[in-house]
Amino acid sequence: MTLNPLLDLKFHREISIAPTRIWEGWTNPATLMQWFCPRPWKVIECEIDLRPGGIFRTVMQSPEGTRMPDNLGCFLAIEPRQRLVWTNALGPGFRLKPQANDEGLGFFFVVDLRLESLPNGGTNYTAVVMHQDAVGKQAHEAMGFQEGWGIALDQLVELMK
């Protein structure tokens, strides 16, 4: 897909486990809760309804035990073991959330995650995060997007290998 450098962040890595294991990690709530945010942060709630317009909700807890606002979104496209698209700009039933009012992050984005099988049995793992505006992209980058996604993916691979 074509990137827009003003709006998009891309995370890419070749990993050693198969797409089917990654898919399981992303789509099973009990599994996702174990890797989705870098420790010692925790995911304390997770809701996944894996169909277009279905809810994707997580709640994180700080190392001090503070519950963060809900991260609420929905799925937009689901191609098992190959592609998962979701956004925090729409809630369940494709309902648009109020403008600039994501309690969790303060900006809206769409994640397009692609998994490709590698000849060695591993996965070409590529996430493109498309933001609504340049300010959101810059804020996400400054929050440590690359490092955060990298640590979370390490946790996912460790869990599912």
Add this chain to the structure above:
Amino acid sequence: MTLNPLLDLKFHREISIAPTRIWEGWTNPATLMQWFCPRPWKVIECEIDLRPGGIFRTVMQSPEGTRMPDNLGCFLAIEPRQRLVWTNALGPGFRLKPQANDEGLGFFFVVDLRLESLPNGGTNYTAVVMHQDAVGKQAHEAMGFQEGWGIALDQLVELMK
């Protein structure tokens, strides 16, 4: 589906032609251009890529011949002859449009159109338009939502019967 009276507008009618004819009218650009806006307004361009994230773009022309800004959106869900969901808040490839910046209307919404077969061969035609905020809903209502959708649907039925 559950309506939110602060955000949603609903248009419903029982019509005499079958869902398959309505579907053709909504999804074929050359056909859509003939009914989609109340005459003497015209649709002078239409682009439809009927898949999730695919473009839905129309351009209207006033009776005086003035070209309006593009109405740009994308499809979110497609269930042939039964359900069509699209939005003007995202463009092709599920890209979020800038906030409050729909050149065509100035507000964002999601349309969830449902077609149900009636025993007499006709269609139960229901569109729920879910707005991002109450201001958008009120503006859409004040623009003559019910009348506009009614006239357009009359044109569609006349064309496809």
